[in-house]
Amino acid sequence: VPGPLLEFFLSLGVNANSSQMFKLETDRAIxxxxxxxAVLLTAxxxxxxxxxxxxxxxxxxxxxxxxxxxxxxxxxxxxRIIGPERTExxxxxxxxxxxxxxDDVKQGILEHLxxxxxxxxxxxxxxxxxxxxxxxxxxxxNWRLRDILAAQLRDIAMLFDAARVVEHVLPLAIRACxxxxxxxxxxxxxxxxxx
Numbered sequence: 001v002p003g004p005l006l007e008f009f010l011s012l013g014v015n016a017n018s019s020q021m022f023k024l025e026t027d028r029a030i031x032x033x034x035x036x037x038a039v040l041l042t043a044x045x046x047x048x049x050x051x052x053x054x055x056x057x058x059x060x061x062x063x064x065x066x067x068x069x070x071x072x073x074x075x076x077x078x079x080r081i082i083g084p085e086r087t088e089x090x091x092x093x094x095x096x097x098x099x100x101x102x103d104d105v106k107q108g109i110l111e112h113l114x115x116x117x118x119x120x121x122x123x124x125x126x127x128x129x130x131x132x133x134x135x136x137x138x139x140x141x142n143w144r145l146r147d148i149l150a151a152q153l154r155d156i157a158m159l160f161d162a163a164r165v166v167e168h169v170l171p172l173a174i175r176a177c178x179x180x181x182x183x184x185x186x187x188x189x190x191x192x193x194x195x
Contacts (some may be wrong), residue, residue: 026064029059029062029064029067030064030066030067030070032055032059033059033062033066033067033070033071034070036052036056036059036071036074036078037074037077037078037081039052040052040078040081040082041077041081045081045082045083045086048082048086048090049086053090056071056078056090057090057094059071060094060097061097065102065104065105068098068101068105069104069105069107069108070108071094071098071108072098072101072105072106072107072108072109073108073111073112074108075091075094075095075098075108075109075112075116076112076115076116076119078091079091079116079119079120080115080119083119084119084120084121084124085121087119087120088120088121088124092120092124095109095116099131099135099138100138103139103142103145106138106139106145107144107145107148110135110139110145110148110149110152111148111152113149113152113156114152114155114156114158114159115155117156117159118159125159125160126160126164129156129160129164129168129169130168132149132156132168132169132172133168133171133172135149136149136172136175143179143180143181143183143184146176146179146181146184147181147183147184147187149172149176150172150173150176150179150184150187150188150191151187151190151191153169153172153173153176153188153191153195154190154191154194154195156169157169157170157191157194157195165195169195170192170195173188173191173192173195174188174192175188176188176191177189177192
């Protein structure tokens with residue numbers, strides 16, 4: 001990737017020029033967030049530490065929900081590209097932050113939860129499985145998010161040994177089977193049959 005082109009892209013994520021119109025500034029951050037995975041894939045993981053990480057971390061905490069939502073939907077792809085060590089060092093905090101964010105942002109994380117967990121080293125992955133119950137409790141007011149999480153349980157179960165699945169994943173699948181919404185119950189039954 002030519003250096004000037006990469007620098008121009010990264011400048012989209014910086015609000016350096018206060019004289020520009022506010023709308024243009026907000027659009028620049030969204031454009032940068034949307035294209036970030038493709039730029040990282042093209043530039044390569046070697047550019048993460050030297051060029052891309054700081055812009056990514058700054059934009060991932062942007063005040064605009066559209067920017068955070070876009071990053072939430074692509075977090076698993078970014079982690080796949082940069083590898084487990086960089087993911088644990090740089091992205092796990094963003095992952096935890098987005099799990100506590102607004103529902104639109106949280107949905108992006110939940111839809112790709114198993115994919116994100118699969119990019120972590122096994123030892124680190126085992127640290128995060130106990131939070132599944134907390135995540136479920138955090139989405140109790142939104143049946144659609146519970147349905148999304150229930151749909152992820154089958155793939156999440158494939159990432160862990162039987163003891164952890166029985167202790168952490170199966171209870172959530174059973175909770176899904178007893179949910180007040182039929183869609184969540186159906187997804188829970190499907191998850192239990194695969195677990």
